[in-house]
Amino acid sequence: MKKPCLFFDLDNTILDFNTAEEKALGKALREAGLTLDAEKLAHYRRINEQCWQALERGEMSRERVLYGRYEQFFREEGFAAADPAAVQDRYEYILSHGHYFMPGAEALLNAFAENYRLFAVSNGNAVTQAGRIASAGLSQWFEDFFISEKIGAEKPSAAFFDYCFSHIAGAEKDSTVIIGDSLTSDILGGINAGIATVWYNFSHKAEPPAISPDYIIHELAELPPLLEKHFLNREKHFHEQ
Numbered sequence: 328m329k330k331p332c333l334f335f336d337l338d339n340t341i342l343d344f345n346t347a348e349e350k351a352l353g354k355a356l357r358e359a360g361l362t363l364d365a366e367k368l369a370h371y372r373r374i375n376e377q378c379w380q381a382l383e384r385g386e387m388s389r390e391r392v393l394y395g396r397y398e399q400f401f402r403e404e405g406f407a408a409a410d411p412a413a414v415q416d417r418y419e420y421i422l423s424h425g426h427y428f429m430p431g432a433e434a435l436l437n438a439f440a441e442n443y444r445l446f447a448v449s450n451g452n453a454v455t456q457a458g459r460i461a462s463a464g465l466s467q468w469f470e471d472f473f474i475s476e477k478i479g480a481e482k483p484s485a486a487f488f489d490y491c492f493s494h495i496a497g498a499e500k501d502s503t504v505i506i507g508d509s510l511t512s513d514i515l516g517g518i519n520a521g522i523a524t525v526w527y528n529f530s531h532k533a534e535p536p537a538i539s540p541d542y543i544i545h546e547l548a549e550l551p552p553l554l555e556k557h558f559l560n561r562e563k564h565f566h567e568q
Contacts, residue, residue, distance in 0.1 A: 336507030337449040343427035351421040423458030431547040436468040447472045483516030510538040
């Protein structure tokens, strides 16, 4: 049996984006003479999430997401003197230098390296992700990195995943699983691509998901036995046909 393929989202799945974001945003704002507290961070994150979801739906360009989120945030916070473009550029630079792993991510990748083919799939900014990928040394585990800005299509579009499969020799959809924290990007993307989906609900959201994943985990440590069972069941089904 060929090694199965695992598509991992990067931000808040392998790399702890929330921590990196808070530190980079706080530093960029301080350099602009502004302060970041918990309330302002929550406000920014609401705007940021809305903008990225608009990108996923094809309603907003990437450039508009990156700069428009700061324009809206500064306008609503009353930061009239701040330069959104300057803060955005500084934020992305800081974010691209350094990384934090999600709990258990390194151990998981080490455990998977022998039995699975690992690929990263991300809607993140290409330059920023390149810096974080290098900083975290992810090339030792991942066979390739698929970044939507380079591909020209975003998750959850089928076009994004069509590109991935066309660039992975021997990959088959029925032996591929996507793992990610975003229902609208990773899980819907997996559904659109016709592959199995694992929602990494690390924040323990209580509400039933509007988009239905095949599996739900709350910690990365739950993934190895889940995937082992998934692929054993798949192999059993194959032999019974």
